[in-house]
Amino acid sequence: MEKLMALIIYVDDMIITGDDKKEISRLKDYLATEFKMKDLGGLKYFLGIEVARSKQGIFLSQRKYVINLLPETGMLDCKPADTPIVQNHNLAMHPDQVPTNRDRYQGLVGRLIYLSHTRLDIAYAVSVVSQFMHSPSEAHMGAVERILRYLKSSPGRGIMFSKNDHCQIEGYTDADWAGNVTDRRSTSGYFTFVGGNLVTWRSKKQKVVALSSAEVEYRGMAKGVCELLWLRRLLGELGYPSNSTSDLFCDNKAAINISHNPIQHDHIKHMEVDRHFIKEKLDENIIQFPFVKSEDQLANILTKVVASQAFYNSLVKLGMNDIYAPT
Structure with a gap:
């Protein structure tokens, strides 16, 4: 053996x-x-990531990193916030914006980017503020400080990895069409799971302007497919080949229909490479795209600001909690 x-x-x-x-x-x-x-x-501590074990599983967090970050940034006495970013934030570049200290801004955002290795709950907010590194304003700095205030409310939040009876690989993909008010580019994101445990995630603004919600969802699906294929290959190299089809849940029926339609329509010719790539994996029975209702789409929190209750419900479903919080 x-x-x-x-x-x-x-x-x-x-x-x-x-x-x-x-x-x-x-x-x-x-x-x-x-x-x-x-x-x-x-293993208890590695590169700022703390490892705790229990009968429930293995818990990863960056609690010490957050506790050190708050006093170092002068936010130790700040008022905690319940979410990492406000709804309808409308953060953008404006010609009349009031500039802020760029070096401090870049330093803070850089530390938050590293923190998002285990804090998926701040991934979208960090993705937004990182878009203004070259010319930040006081409004942008306020958004960064909002993230720090949120971290104070739950410094020990992290991810639980539990032992399950399968190694199924699946994911959720979502996109917010034309969400950026400056250049109207869209934000897409995905979560991937192995054996029921969250392993990777990403929230990123797309490089091109999408002409429809179906297009932006479709481009997001292509990124999600790439991530699932990488995970399947990685597990195969570790001796756990995946023989079953991986589900990538999407809440856009138009994008799902495009992926299954062998006919090249005029309005998707500019997505031809993505279309052929996805269709190939569908034909090989490696990937399939089950439809999921928007309210059950876990990747929503990676592409847009959702209501506080929906935000925390998603964190629970993603296996994210705070074992250090008082009961």
Whole structure:
């Protein structure tokens, strides 16, 4: 029977994991003969990410990172906010905007980008504020401070990874058409799950202006398909090949119909490459696109500002909570 072992290295930090304790011990002994090493035991902290274990599973958070960030940015005594960004924020570049300290702004946004490695709840807000790095205004700085105020309300929020009885790969994809008031480009995003656990996500403004909501959803679907294919390939390399079809849930019926329609319509000729790519994966039975209602679309929080209650309901469904919060 084949054994699996993974060695993860970042500069002088190392993680060793696998399914055979004896093999792991042998590898550590060998590495110790070649390098000066110190065994810190079970993984608890790595690159600012804290690891906590329980009967429920493995919990990842950046609580210490947030707790250190607030006093360093002068936001320790700020009033907590219930959401990371306000509804109808209309953040954009304006000719009469009041400039703010660019170096401070870039430093804060950079730290928030790193924090979003485990804080998917701030992914959309960070995606928005990162669009103004070259010329930030006081309004943009206010949006950054709003994210910090939200972090104060729940510094220990993170992701729970539970053991389930399957390794099914699936995802949710969504897009907000022409949401940017400056250039009318759209924001798309996706969540992907392996074995019922959230593993990757992305919120990003698209590079081109979409002519319809179907087009922007379709381009977002293409990015989601790429991510699912990468996960399938990665699991295959780790010894867990996926033989079942992966679901990519979408709430736009027009985009789903385009993906299944073999006829090239005039209004989608400019999406021809994406269309052929998606159709190929559909024909190979690798991907399918089940329809999901908008209210059940988890990726909504990556593309737009949703109501507070819907926001927190999505976080629960995504397996995000705060084990450090008082009960």
